[in-house]
Amino acid sequence: ESLLQPCSDLHGKHFAITAGPTRESLDPVRYLTNHSSGKMGFALAAAAQRAGAEVTLIAGPVSLPTPPGVKRIDVVDARQMQEAAERAADLCDVFIAAAAVADFRPERIAQEKIKKTDDSNRDTLALVKNPDIVAAIAARCERRPFTVGFAAETEKVLEHAKGKLARKNLDMIIANDVSEADSGFNSERNRVTVIDQTGGTELPSSLKTELAEQLIQMIATQAFAQ
Numbered sequence: 001e002s003l004l005q006p007c008s009d010l011h012g013k014h015f016a017i018t019a020g021p022t023r024e025s026l027d028p029v030r031y032l033t034n035h036s037s038g039k040m041g042f043a044l045a046a047a048a049q050r051a052g053a054e055v056t057l058i059a060g061p062v063s064l065p066t067p068p069g070v071k072r073i074d075v076v077d078a079r080q081m082q083e084a085a086e087r088a089a090d091l092c093d094v095f096i097a098a099a100a101v102a103d104f105r106p107e108r109i110a111q112e113k114i115k116k117t118d119d120s121n122r123d124t125l126a127l128v129k130n131p132d133i134v135a136a137i138a139a140r141c142e143r144r145p146f147t148v149g150f151a152a153e154t155e156k157v158l159e160h161a162k163g164k165l166a167r168k169n170l171d172m173i174i175a176n177d178v179s180e181a182d183s184g185f186n187s188e189r190n191r192v193t194v195i196d197q198t199g200g201t202e203l204p205s206s207l208k209t210e211l212a213e214q215l216i217q218m219i220a221t222q223a224f225a226q
């Protein structure tokens with residue numbers, strides 16, 4: 001075996017990965033979103049593909065090139081992302097939720113541009129909760145893939161991440177502190193702790209591309225352990 005080959009061969013395995021933000025329309029010209037760049041999810045897709053896996057990448061609105069050999073499905077809002085994720089999850093062995101899904105969307109989308117002169121628009125913005133995409137997939141009884149989430153936190157990082165691991169019934173969660181300057185949302189680098197039922201492993205700060213390789217290996221080891 002060549003030293004240039006990745007150590008784990010994911011040939012025949014199918015990964016589905018969500019990435020980027022979602023965008024929730026208010027009216028024809030405005031929307032709610034967040035600062036997610038999509039870099040971590042795209043790096044994970046590239047790493048899984050390089051390791052030999054078939055990869056479906058479900059991407060919110062981001063300005064990133066599609067990694068070579070990856071099947072990309074572009075979506076805009078959370079409900080479109082859920083539809084694409086549910087379809088991909090029917091076929092995949094591993095589902096990784098790296099997207100920063102908007103938790104809420106405007107209750108209704110105005111047909112015409114909202115006018116500032118209309119005082120009824122000034123005080124409140126009625127929101128409804130979006131579906132939890134990864135929790136729905138992890139709650140499956142049939143065709144449940146090995147399911148991995150991310151937890152982007154600004155405080156009590158491990159506590160919140162462990163809560164999400166349990167609440168969403170995930171197999172693994174990758175926690176990161178997005179309040180740190182060089183970690184998380186718009187950075188090239190990331191520092192994460194990988195948490196599963198057995199405990200946590202803190203990884204050193206790395207480029208997202210390098211971290212992605214390591215995370216794919218750790219996920220594969222857990223997902224495909226006999």
Ligand code: CTP
Pocket residue numbers: 018078097098099100101102103130131132133134135148149150151152153164
């Ligand atoms: N997630 C998802 N669908 C949502 C919200 C979150 O699939 N509607 C996924 C994210 O992709 C991530 C994980 O759930 O893998 C945790 O997301 P996060 O925003 O940290 O957690 P929430 O449960 O939304 O809680 P909060 O934002 O209040 O911390």
Ligand code: CA
Pocket residue numbers: 101102103
């Ligand atoms: Ca959230």
